[in-house]
Amino acid sequence: KQEVTQIPAALSVPEGENLVLNCSFTDSAIYNLQWFRQDPGKGLTSLLLIQSSQREQTSGRLNASLDKSSGRSTLYIAASQPGDSATYLCALLESQAGTALIFGKGTTLSVSS
């Protein structure tokens, strides 16, 4: 059974730091991987989607990479800001059929000014 793990569960950094969030999965046979952001009491906002054939995706200060062979994805946040404080979730889709995303439990990021 596929399992998705995110370490650390919580991370605190000062403003301006570059940081990396980690996501690992046990079965490399995935279709795609998606990173989400969740603010307290809110829904999930999609940040980046990486197809299984891709190695990375970039959006602004965010860069997500995917290494299927090692079962890892990373989300790199450059020049962090207090507004980046949120919980970041990674989730993967095992096939293009209708089955749903399998989620990690998230990393809660706090950026202090």
Next chain:
Amino acid sequence: NAGVTQTPKFRVLKTGQSMTLLCAQDMNHEYMYWYRQDPGMGLRLIHYSVGEGTTAKGEVPDGYNVSRLKKQNFLLGLESAAPSQTSVYFCASRPGGIYEQYFGPGTRLTVT
């Protein structure tokens, strides 16, 4: 374009009561999903639908029923609510050809 909307946003039920949560999307998406999010457990799939008139069980389907009579709506029903169903419920949808999922704002349900 409202995206994915959920009704209601909050609800308090007594044990044994029933209710229906409504999810609506205006993006003509084929696939729709219901998840629940609990502290320490992450998001878990309850039921999903791959098209109008179809439904399927997810990881934690017990105690819930669903219907998708119209493509744009996905209903989640609790026939006899239990305290273990206290959770935040999220609906999501995605198109058939592109696989990014879009989430609704959530429904916070408390069963006393």
